[in-house]
Amino acid sequence: MKIYQIISILVIAAMSFTSCEEIIELDLENAEPKLVIEANIDVTNQTATVFLTKSNGFYDDISLNVITDATVNLTLADGSILNLPMVSDGFYAAFGINAAEGDELVMSVVDGDEKVYEATENVPHEVALDSLEFIARTGGFGLGGGDADTTYQVFVHWQDVADKESFYRIRSILNDTLQTGTYSLADDIGFDGTAFSTPLFSFFETGDTVTIQILSIDDGSFRYFSDLSAAQGQGFGSTTPYNPKSNFDNNALGYFGISRTDEETVIMK
Secondary structure (H helix, E strand, C coil): CCEEEEECCCCCCCCCCCCCCCCCCCCCCCCCCCEEEEEEEECCCCEEEEEEEECCCCCCCCCCEECCCCEEEEECCCCCEEECCEEECCEEEEECCCCCCCCEEEEEEECCCCCEEEEEEECCCCCCEEEEEEEEEECCCCCCCCCCCEEEEEEEEEECCCCCCCEEEEEEEECCEECCCEEEEEECCCCCCCEEEEEEEEEECCCCEEEEEEEEECHHHHHHHHHHHHHCCCCCCCCCCCCCCCCCCCCCEEEEEEEEEEEEEEECC
16 A cells, blocks of 8 residues: 655745856756646546646746647547537536446547547546544644644545555545645555555644545546655655656646545534
């Protein structure tokens, strides 16, 4: 079993060289922009969503370059093709998706230059959240940024499904806002069919409304988020930053993920 924790941070690195004789100018080559695909199918809620952007060059303004002229299709297990229309700039969606465990689904994106990108994944099994355990943490480093003297950390408990390869992602919704920067990953390698317990490194305060979600996910998106965790690591043991490996072909960035979700909502008291 591997359990990964990831906490998104903003790292600002500054390098300055002072010389009274010359000014050094760095000639940094801009990389060719690439299509970035964030494609998700939530089988539990029968929704498919795709967000399309283009990557930025080193000297480009840091802004989202959304793609509004793409064609996005989902091929279901029976061979039928469902188009995902654009519902807002760069955001494509469809609802009423019916898929069963083991179904092979293909996500296809055709950009404005008629370049085709595809990814294939299988629908994972269901997962049931057994219980949540909130542990009080008083004082100390990293325990939330609010004014409360006591914050709470959650431990998530669930039972792994036996005789099936399993991958999990755990995340939280705080006061109606999905906490995209903090999540946990786990797989059942070496621990098939056993009871799992893992912490989520999000911290909550009295009065917060907290929803904890456990997602049974496909192996492609699990590997993507595992790579993302490693790429955003810090310290002497961290890796050189790199783009996580995509399960889309044709040199695209991003991922295609399929999930089943169980959740529980509590109000901190």
